[in-house]
Amino acid sequence: MSDTPFYCPDIRENPQLPEQESHHCIKVLRMREGDRLTITDGRGYFYDCILTEAHPKHCVVSIEKEIFRGKSWNFSLHIAFAPTKNMERNEWFVEKATEIGIDEITPLLCRFSERKEVKSERLRKIIISAMKQSRQAVLPCLNEMIPFQEFISMPFSGRKFIAHCYPLKKEPLTQTYKKGEDALLLIGPEGDFSEEEVQKAIEKG
Known part of the structure; x- marks a missing residue:
């Protein structure tokens, strides 16, 4: 067996x-x-x-x-990330995201993105393999790549976070996120989000 x-x-x-x-x-x-x-x-x-x-x-x-053997938690964790130029890093990212229990993964197309497209089928195979290897029974949802502006305009009822390097007021995620809340985390490309993207995300809440 x-x-x-x-x-x-x-x-x-x-x-x-x-x-x-x-x-x-x-x-x-x-x-x-x-x-x-x-x-x-x-x-x-x-x-x-x-x-x-x-x-x-x-x-x-x-x-x-x-x-x-469903999820042992009743909240949703969604990560939207701008894929790096090195595809192996993207594959590693979705593998680890699956292993730790992320529910939904969305590739983002941002202003400074070096990778303009991803092979969703390849990433989906990585996710399936990671689910099996970690003996989980729930397959994370992998969405198609979507432009940043379009993505942040979509409805989301939980907490929203954006990781960036600009000198704006920030608080550690461990202090602002409370376990049990639905959460969406945005991670930018190697050159970071543009200032305009960060500002628009903040305006969207």
């Missing part, structure tokens, strides 16, 4: 592993029919299953038991 769960978002409706997961199950782990495995749907559930059809492209399983 594998210690790392497999990911299958529609396991209830279709008890069959996706092709990539099937390949890993059969070709890498050498699992056989009758072996036990754990699957998560990324929506808060783990499933104890038995492999009933061992095929490298479409493994079929039988669900023996489902276990709810």
Whole structure:
């Protein structure tokens, strides 16, 4: 039995592993029919299953038991960040954000952004892998890249924070954020947010 769960978002409706997961199950782990495995749907559930059809492209399983393992907190943490030029740093960032339990991740396109686009599919694979490796059952939401001005105009009911290097009044996050509050944190590009972006964010609350 594998210690790392497999990911299958529609396991209830279709008890069959996706092709990539099937390949890993059969070709890498050498699992056989009758072996036990754990699957998560990324929506808060783990499933104890038995492999009933061992095929490298479409493994079929039988669900023996489902276990709810949703978030252990009832608030939302959203990080919006401007991706760096070095893609490996962005991949590391979303991996660690997933491991610590961030609920939503949004890439931002800012005035000083050095990276104007990101490969969302690649980042999504990193997030899925991090969820599985950390044995979590809730997959963070990864949004498409969005212009800064458009993003800050979107509604958000929780606390909002923006990290910047300008000489404005600031307080440590540990002193202003109270555990249990919904929170949105904005992180700028390598050249920081522009002064105009910071001012507009402050005006938006």
